[in-house]
Amino acid sequence: MLFDLAPPVVLAAALILDGLIGDPRWLWARIPHPVALLGSFIGWADRRANKRDQANRRWRGVVLLVVMVACTGVFGALVTWLTQATTWGWLLEAALVFSLIAQRDLFDHVKRVAVALRQEGIEGGRRAVSMIVGRDPDALDEHGVCRAAIESCAENFADGVVAPIFWYLIAGFPGLLIYKTVNTLDSMIGHKTERYLAFGWASARFDDLLNLIPARLSGLIVTAAALAMNGADAKGALQAMLRDARNHKSPNAGWPEAAFAGALGIAIAGPRSYHGEMITDAWMGNGRARCTPRDIDNTLKLYVIACVIWGVFSVLALNWAA
Numbered sequence: 001m002l003f004d005l006a007p008p009v010v011l012a013a014a015l016i017l018d019g020l021i022g023d024p025r026w027l028w029a030r031i032p033h034p035v036a037l038l039g040s041f042i043g044w045a046d047r048r049a050n051k052r053d054q055a056n057r058r059w060r061g062v063v064l065l066v067v068m069v070a071c072t073g074v075f076g077a078l079v080t081w082l083t084q085a086t087t088w089g090w091l092l093e094a095a096l097v098f099s100l101i102a103q104r105d106l107f108d109h110v111k112r113v114a115v116a117l118r119q120e121g122i123e124g125g126r127r128a129v130s131m132i133v134g135r136d137p138d139a140l141d142e143h144g145v146c147r148a149a150i151e152s153c154a155e156n157f158a159d160g161v162v163a164p165i166f167w168y169l170i171a172g173f174p175g176l177l178i179y180k181t182v183n184t185l186d187s188m189i190g191h192k193t194e195r196y197l198a199f200g201w202a203s204a205r206f207d208d209l210l211n212l213i214p215a216r217l218s219g220l221i222v223t224a225a226a227l228a229m230n231g232a233d234a235k236g237a238l239q240a241m242l243r244d245a246r247n248h249k250s251p252n253a254g255w256p257e258a259a260f261a262g263a264l265g266i267a268i269a270g271p272r273s274y275h276g277e278m279i280t281d282a283w284m285g286n287g288r289a290r291c292t293p294r295d296i297d298n299t300l301k302l303y304v305i306a307c308v309i310w311g312v313f314s315v316l317a318l319n320w321a322a
Helices: 006-021 034-049 057-085 089-100 103-129 142-189 201-210 212-228 234-247 254-264 293-321
Strands: 272-274 277-279
Touching: 006 057, 006 089, 006 103, 006 142, 006 293, 034 057, 034 089, 034 142, 057 089, 057 142, 057 201, 089 142, 103 142, 103 293, 142 201, 142 212, 142 254, 142 293, 201 212, 212 234, 212 254, 212 293, 234 254, 254 293
Parallel strands: none
Antiparallel strands: 272 277
């Protein structure tokens, strides 16, 4: 029966739909995207509860995290109940899962950087990469633009593709929705600035915890994908990941970044500028740092293979569990 197979059918439908059409901007221009709704509430809470003259900013951030996790968990459970109790609920769940996975959207954004560099030169590349990274684009040469795009692809493979599906496997739609809620909180208030260091502390730490396994798993998936890609180095991916990931300032981002770098024979991360301040980070990978648009192309090839491996494995795992 469909109800018995609902989780694998939902996930397969969401992944296929996302792979085919990506992010339908025409739809989100007419109705609010689920993440946009989360962001609107977080912005409202930030303005109300995170004022400079208020005490206990850390505890206010903890309360915000708990309230949002509880509310989205309940909503996720309601969607799961509808999937199990109605003939149409699985369509709603599939549509929501589709909206919360970013595999095609990430591919398109990273691809635009390579296209812009080839067609418009460095200025076009800087403009395209500024849409997906937070570093100062004007401080980047062509190699820096390419490294930034590759790093974004690697890091977002972990938290935009692997992690949401991982939590769907573990806890169904409530798990996926809670993960996206925490990830959105971290992206909006999890910054180490004067305003957010205390208020966003709980969200940032919880996001690190939820990404702990998916980040390392993503590195292994990239290593497996390197086995299937002509010219990629699976052994290099594993070696770079085990050697370099721990040196990254993030407890999680280094794992997929090092795996991509090792697989492709390049070096990414390293020193870069954020808001005029130079941040000295360790290099991921021991290849060449002078990356080119061709390296972005190879990154995307490896990324697509990794997405296919992870998607097929996840659907089969859900089918077995059902």
